[in-house]
Amino acid sequence: MNIVLIGPPGSGKGSQAKLLEKAFELPHLSTGNMFRKMMHEDSELGKKVYGYMSKAQLVPDEVSIEVVQTHLQEPQYKNGFMLDGYPRTLNQAEQLDKVLNIDIAILLDTSLEVVASRVLKRRICPNCNEVYSLISYEGEVCSACGTPLAMRKDDNITTITNRFLEYEAQTKPVVEYYKQKGKLYEIDANETIEQIFEKIRQRLNDQKGK
Ligand code: AMP
Numbered sequence: 751m752n753i754v755l756i757g758p759p760g761s762g763k764g765s766q767a768k769l770l771e772k773a774f775e776l777p778h779l780s781t782g783n784m785f786r787k788m789m790h791e792d793s794e795l796g797k798k799v800y801g802y803m804s805k806a807q808l809v810p811d812e813v814s815i816e817v818v819q820t821h822l823q824e825p826q827y828k829n830g831f832m833l834d835g836y837p838r839t840l841n842q843a844e845q846l847d848k849v850l851n852i853d854i855a856i857l858l859d860t861s862l863e864v865v866a867s868r869v870l871k872r873r874i875c876p877n878c879n880e881v882y883s884l885i886s887y888e889g890e891v892c893s894a895c896g897t898p899l900a901m902r903k904d905d906n907i908t909t910i911t912n913r914f915l916e917y918e919a920q921t922k923p924v925v926e927y928y929k930q931k932g933k934l935y936e937i938d939a940n941e942t943i944e945q946i947f948e949k950i951r952q953r954l955n956d957q958k959g960k
Contacts (some may be wrong), residue, residue, distance in 0.1 A: 751776065751958065752851060753832045757858030758917040759910060760865030760872070762946065764793040764881050769947045774954060776813050777826050781818055781836040781952045785809055788817075806909045808920065818842075819849055821832065832913045840923040854957055855928035856950055858939035869910045873899035882944045909940060 753776065764780060789800035795813070802809045809817075818836055821827075827960065837843040846852065871884040875892035877889060882889075891898050905906040919940040928934040935953050937946055 751830045753830075753954075754837065754852055754855045754928075755834045755858065755940060756855055756921060756928075758860060758862075758865050758921075759904075759913045760869035761856065761858040762868075763858055763859045765835045765883075766947060766950060767832050769943075770832055770950065770954070773951055774830075774832075776830050776921070778832045778834060779818075779821065779827070779832040779836070781814065781838075782834075784817070784821065785814075786879070786910075802830050804903075804957065806904045806913055808838060808916065811839055811845075815842055815845045819845070822850065836916075837924055838919050840927055842951060843924045843927050852928075852933060854935055855925075855927075855933050856953075857925055857934060857936045859936055860939040860947070861885050862911065864868050864940055865914060866907060866910050869905045870907070871904055874902050878953075891946045913939060 751772070753770075755767055757763050767778040767780065770776065785803055786801050788796050789803050795817075796812060798866060799809055800834065808814070814836070818833075823830065837846055858937075864904065873882045873884060873887075874880070875882075875895060875897050877897040878892060878895050880892050880894050882892075887893075896922070904910075925934065935950075937949055
């Protein structure tokens with residue numbers, strides 16, 4: 751099954767992707783994590799990516815489409831995958847459809863107020879990219895590798911507001927695109943991680959049975 755997870759930054763895509771990866775044994779590709787790794791690489795592409803990410807802007811389509819679609823050809827994605835943070839523009843969605851079939855697009859729908867309060871409590875391990883929420887985690891170091899946790903540079907109120915507005919402008923057309931194709935599953939992302947996961951799990955099980 752090929753799944754895309756859509757939602758504003760801080761809507762919980764990463765948390766759901768991790769749970770779903772385990773439950774359905776589907777490899778999870780977070781384009782945000784992929785680009786965060788790339789921006790530290792000493793290459794032309796790395797520098798380019800850094801330029802956009804440091805300004806909290808989307809990596810332009812001509813770069814992101816090439817990078818993601820090439821990556822998806824790797825053997826681990828052959829039997830299905832879960833994309834988190836991609837497609838984020840209508841162009842990305844249309845180009846993706848040209849190379850493979852998306853079975854379902856899951857929309858985690860929420861408001862700027864909710865994502866702002868979540869994002870300010872988000873911490874990340876700079877070493878292994880594990881993500882934590884201070885709502886449920888009280889430690890100061892990564893439980894997987896012991897590295898002190900940090901805030902993502904883009905997790906501040908100005909940036910999150912800009913990113914939310916950018917999401918509304920760029921990614922809402924993607925939502926409409928999958929809706930028109932009858933592939934959109936909308937979910938209220940203001941519920942708890944467990945409640946949301948349960949709904950998605952049931953929906954995917956129904957989908958598998960079709
Ligand atoms: P995320 O972790 O998903 O919030 O993404 C962090 C950053 O990675 C974004 O602000 C963009 O600069 C870049 N990025 C992630 N996914 C995409 C995408 N689909 N298209 C363009 N840029 C992206």
